[in-house]
Amino acid sequence: MPLIRPLLATLLVASACGSAYAADALRLSNLKRCGDLLVSETLTFCLDTRGLGSGPLEVKLGGKRLPDATFTHEGQTVRLTLKRKDHTSGPLWLEQDGKPSNPVWLTLNGSHVLAATPREVTKNMDGLTTYIDLVSLIIEEDADGLEVSRKLAKKYGAEVVGAIPPLNTYQLRLPAKDLTERDAMVLRLGSEISVDAVVIEESSAEENERTPAQLEKTPNENEWAANRFLDAVNYYQRRIPAKAAPIPTTPVRIGIIERNVDFDAADFNDYLGDAPRDAKRTPHTRVYARDAQAPDGHGTTVTGILAARWDKGGNTGFLRGLDGAGPGFEVIVERNSDAGITANIAASVNLIEDGVRVLNWSWGIHRIGARNIQGDEIDSLVRSGLAMSGYEELLEEFFLWLRREHPDVVVVNSAGNGSSLSGADEYRLPSSFVTDQLLVVGGHQRSEREDVSVDDPAYVVKRNSSNIDTRVDISAAACARASTLREDEQGDTHCGTSYATPMVTGIVAGLLSINPELKPEQLRMLLRRSAMTLGEEFDFEPTDAEDLTAPILPSERNFELNNPDIGLSARLDMQKALDLAVKSRDRVR
Missing domain, CATH: 2.60.40 (Immunoglobulin-like)
Structure with a gap:
């Protein structure tokens, strides 16, 4: 992103934290x-x-x-x-x-799982790193999960070491020394009457979040204009505190499933402690996260799209731009442990029980054998069929619990970067789940057309690596600048659906701050009704089976059957979505 100087610079407070390189920083x-x-x-x-x-x-x-x-x-x-x-x-x-x-x-909640140490992992026959002795049991919902797990642990000489109680899931340490012993015990445990599924982990002891190598040309500096990012911040700053008809707002707590954030970066070095600010600028955005040692990490970039300081180089945070007019957003970056997908779910459960209303999942996995739209095998973030079946059961339990206990919570998930079909449930998780509480985000980038307006479908093109199909709810800008240690230094460009996702998470949080009564299905409706378009029109029957998102329907254009948007894919319009949220206050209540 380019440096953004006018309009809102007066809202942002210069850091008094000193050098980012201070050796004695706590x-x-x-x-x-x-x-x-x-x-x-x-x-x-x-x-x-x-x-x-x-x-x-x-x-x-x-x-x-x-x-x-x-x-x-x-x-x-x-x-x-x-x-x-x-x-x-x-x-x-x-x-x-x-x-x-x-x-x-x-968190004082009880969902915690252990990660394997380097000595407790090995390579399986597919060449994937897998846990040797740590597995999780999903117990049938009508049984006492802890009691059943302890009985099974005693029967098999294992030990219960972790738990996700709301999902009736318990982690066992097995007396297994190699994969042969583990797989034999997994087979026997899976056949127990009270066991719904066994989850094995295929993650390195310290698996870094990553995206595939960038094979596409570097995008230009105006990516976020395609989603009217600045227009949205300007609208919120003017409309919410308007003297004629001010809009009362509600604080929103956001959860980001990532490992850490670099607080030495210029984007984040004024979030230390209780982050005191000038009273005129409160309430304000807050960020809670473990500290990283590199400013360009995955978690720092994802979080920066929501909360980075403005005009200090690097990233630019949407929610940070709402400070003063907004209600004060809390951004919690949490991953529980390095125990892969199981830890992601444990962290998500704890955060939801702590009041998080919007969850950002900039992660996903493909099953071995998944192919992209060109027919080539996907080789990034893949898991075996055995692991995928366990993950699918765990995610199913999570979304059933979410619908039953927390129907107002929405999860925003990246579609993935495999040039594949995001909704293929045999080969992609978690974006393939169909539920009102899961919004799936694809990625686009600015086209080379300079002769078209921002609302023209040709203003952007699909990011070649982005997963697609009708399970994708909306597309957003896939590229952002990484944070930097020094102020006024421009970071490298990072691209992927991981970075499109927090664009949608940020606007969803903004919508909820305006109208907290909005339900997940209504949030999706507002995003789709306000959306601009991308792609070519195929009358709902794309000849090459390449729907970029679910096609826009007549019901999303006031039932105008001849509306030119009908049949095209949906591109995020942040400013119009906020305007619809303001108008929804009277309609929803």
């Missing part, structure tokens, strides 16, 4: 449950830090200082013990010598 690099994960009353957390000295330390949870008796610290490790009944989930940070660390989200 940072929280990890926070996790430790000890017995099944204990529910007294919880123990282990915190890994950088820059922690030997002097007096303050630990703050939700802005309140915790008693010194609740924690100990030695070297760069802090061990914290809390009684659940005395606290609630909230942001936690450290302070030493008047210097705050980055805030991380501490």
Whole structure:
């Protein structure tokens, strides 16, 4: 993104944090449950830090200082013990010598799973890294999951070590020394009457989020104009506090399933501690995340599209641009542990129970054998059929629980970068699930046409790597600038549906701040009704089976059968979506 100077620069506060390279900067690099994960009353957390000295330390949870008796610290490790009944989930940070660390989200909910160490993984016959002795059991919903899991653990000489209680899912450590022993035990466990499915993990001990190598030309600097990004921020800043008819807003909590964010980056170095700002600019966006050591990481870029500072180089955050007019958005970056898809779901469950209304899933996997639209095999983020079947059952349980217990929550998921079909349930997860609570986002980039207006379908073209088909709800700009350590330095371009997804997450959060009564199906309707178009018209029957998104229907254009948008794919229009949300307040209530 180019540097954006006019209009909203006065809303943004310069950082007083000093050099991004300060060697003594206090940072929280990890926070996790430790000890017995099944204990529910007294919880123990282990915190890994950088820059922690030997002097007096303050630990703050939700802005309140915790008693010194609740924690100990030695070297760069802090061990914290809390009684659940005395606290609630909230942001936690450290302070030493008047210097705050980055805030991380501490959840008191009970969904936690263990990740394998490098010694506990191996390569399977497909060449994929897989866990040797850690598996998860999805217990039938009418059974007591913990009791059944403990009985099965005793029967098989295993140990229950983790849990996602709302999904009746429990993690076991098996007495297996190799894959032959593991697979034999998985087969036997799967045949138990009370077991619905067995989930195995195929993730490295430290598998980095990644996108395929970029084979397409570098996009131009005007990608977000295709979604009217600046128009949307301008509209929100003018319309919400308008003197004639101001719009009351509601705070929204957003969850991002990512590993960490670099708080030394110019985009994020004013989010430390409780991030105090000039009173005139409150409420304001907040970011809670573990600290990364590289400003161009996947989690930092995804989060930056929502929350990065403006006019400091690097990224530009949509929600950050709403500061002052908006209600104050909380952005929680959380991944539970490095235990792959199972940890993603555990983190999602905890976040939802902590009040998150919108979840950003900039991740997805393909089954081995999946092919792209050219017929070539996909070779990125693939899993075996055995792993995919377990993941599919786990995701099914998650969405059933979501519909039953949290029907107002919406998950925004990337369509994927395999040039394949996002809705092929045999080969793609989780975007292939069909539920009102899952919005799927494809990616586009600016075309070379300079003679067309922004609302012309030819203004953009599909990103060649983006997954497609009618399961994709909407397309958004796939490219963004990475964050940088130094201010006023332009970051590299990152592209993929991972970065289109938070564009939609941000606007959904904006819609909910205007009208919190909107249901997931209504949010999709507003996005589709407000959408611009891309692609060519095929009268609903594309000759090459390449619907970029679900085609726009007459019902999404006021039943105008001759509307030129009918049959085209849907492209995000952030400004018009906000306008429809304002108009929906009277209609929905």
